[in-house]
Amino acid sequence: MGWIFLAVAVLSEVCGTLSLRVAASGRKAWYAWVAVGYVLAFVFLSLTLENGVGLGVAYGIWAAAGVALTSLASKFLFKESLTPVMMFGIVLVMAGVLLIETGSTH
Template sequence: MMWAFLGVAIVAEVAATMSLRAAVTGPKVWCFPVALGYLLAFSMMSFALRAGMGIGVAYGIWAAAGVAITATLSKWIFKEPLTPVMAAGIVLIAAGVLLVELGAAG
């Protein structure tokens, strides 16, 4: 169940962040999904931790997935750049999270 909580936390955080970008450039009504999304994200993260997931692993996966998904969606939705150097950075973040995960298992 902890992985489901973490998955919801990631989706909610990405949705909140994308809504934040919309709130800055568009109608202020987007502030409501921002607040709701972050509240849900932190609540689900706390449930994942309470279910037994380690904080290093949970936060690493949450942060890496959030960066990768947000960067990709921002390119498609807001036409922001996603350069090869940025993509390499995302790969390095994912590799770092993998190392943390492997370290936690051993």
């Protein structure tokens, strides 16, 4: 169940961050969605930890997946750049998280 909570935490954080982009462009009412997204993200991250996923693993996956998904969504929703160098950086972050995950199961 911890992994499901982690997935919801990631999606909530991504929604909150994307809402922040909209709110910062002048649509101030979207700050409410920012708050909801971030509160839900931390609630579900807490539930993830309560269900046995280690802090380093959970936070690493949460952060890396959040960066990757936010970057991809920003490219399509807001027409922001996503260069090959940036994509390579995302791959490196995800590889690092994978190494943390596989290293923690000994």
